Amino acid sequence: MSTPKGSTLATLSIKGEALPAGPQILQPSGWPAPKGYANGIAADGRLVVTGGVIGWDPEGHLAGDFVAQVAQTLRNIAAILAEGGARPEHLVRLTWYVVDIEEYLDNLKMLGQIYRDIFGVHYPAMALVQVVRLVEMAARVEIEATAVVPR
Numbered sequence: 001m002s003t004p005k006g007s008t009l010a011t012l013s014i015k016g017e018a019l020p021a022g023p024q025i026l027q028p029s030g031w032p033a034p035k036g037y038a039n040g041i042a043a044d045g046r047l048v049v050t051g052g053v054i055g056w057d058p059e060g061h062l063a064g065d066f067v068a069q070v071a072q073t074l075r076n077i078a079a080i081l082a083e084g085g086a087r088p089e090h091l092v093r094l095t096w097y098v099v100d101i102e103e104y105l106d107n108l109k110m111l112g113q114i115y116r117d118i119f120g121v122h123y124p125a126m127a128l129v130q131v132v133r134l135v136e137m138a139a140r141v142e143i144e145a146t147a148v149v150p151r
């Protein structure tokens with residue numbers, strides 16, 4: 001992964017030049033640096049995509065509160081990525097669906113620590129969407145992940 005410095009824009013190389021191994025952060029010149037996500041990611045390789053993942057444990061039980069559900073959801077995503085030969089640093093996009101955005105905002109510090117404990121300090125492009133409900137009635141969060149494993 002490369003992070004642009006100064007007033008440059010990180011982009012994919014063209015015309016036969018070698019691409020960097022792993023995702024490349026896209027940060028337009030002059031934009032403020034995002035905290036905990038990337039504005040954009042470019043990557044070349046094999047795509048690994050999850051469905052909407054929730055906080056089921058291996059026995060099929062859903063964690064009780066929002067923070068515990070996020071932690072288990074991220075662990076589940078890490079397990080799916082591993083099954084596909086990917087690691088958290090290959091993530092290029094996460095889309096979070098939450099039933100209460102205030103739960104998310106009220107727990108940002110704890111969520112950030114949980115995220116770093118599971119995925120490290122790689123922050124892909126992310127979107128957060130509040131929804132009326134999720135298919136599993138007791139679920140408070142569902143996350144879709146996209147990763148690109150370098151060739």
